[in-house]
């Protein structure tokens with residue numbers, strides 16, 4: 001059997017690759033290649049539905065961060081909702097794909113009423129594991145209404161596992177423009193003059209309209225883990241480092257050494273979805 005499901009999660013397997021997806025948040029919490037875990041999940045993560053899962057690939061929707069004028073919590077409601085299991089959508093010798101759905105009925109009432117478009121959206125997450133050592137996560141957002149459009153700033157909040165974050169060498173951001181969320185807004189857009197990005201202190205950057213491949217080297221797990229995007233324009237790079245780690249109840253004080261978040265999303269210029277229209281963004285994680 002190449003897949004299995006219980007009340008909480010679904011496991012997909014293809015060859016020597018596997019992944020695990022929690023129905024809570026449709027959060028991919030594990031991607032293993034030849035027994036090696038590629039994703040990071042905190043030892044203190046809650047997986048009982050009381051809080052978004054701290055690690056794996058939380059789905060950020062309908063908004064990234066906090067948005068002025070919106071009462072929605074940081075990163076929206078998708079990561080705090082229990083998604084519907086749609087089923088296995090494809091299986092052949094190379095891959096297996098499964099789909100998860102989110103619409104009004106899945107969202108906790110208190111959260112759903114904070115977004116005026118809850119009744120007219122539909123989100124399908126397709127998770128595919130390839131025996132070649134690849135994981136695809138595609139989010140397809142539809143406007144199922146007959147009138148009214150809505151803006152979204154979706155993102156896949158990918159936590160990659162590493163042995164020592166300060167050893168990482170991350171390419172794909174050289175010469176890119178970025179916003180540094182740790183600096184005051186008035187600082188504005190900066191340009192990354194480095195050939196590779198390093199993690200040597202707290203990092204919280206939104207790289208704007210970057211190329212499609214971000215290569216993370218020296219993870220200590222695999223030689224290179226590449227996060228590729230299609231349909232998303234921006235990438236957030238995040239590591240909480242020492243003080244921020246201490247402030248997070250669901251993250252161990254020392255775990256900032258073991259992770260980096262590389263998060264494909266469209267967060268600078270919102271995507272507007274008109275009636276009967278849809279949008280798809282895909283992330284691929286591949287290892288070499």
Ligand code: BG6
Nearest residue numbers: 074075157181204205236238263
């Ligand atoms: C990142 C943001 O995407 O997510 C950071 O850029 C934020 O500012 C981080 O701290 C984690 O957010 P949360 O809500 O999961 O604690």
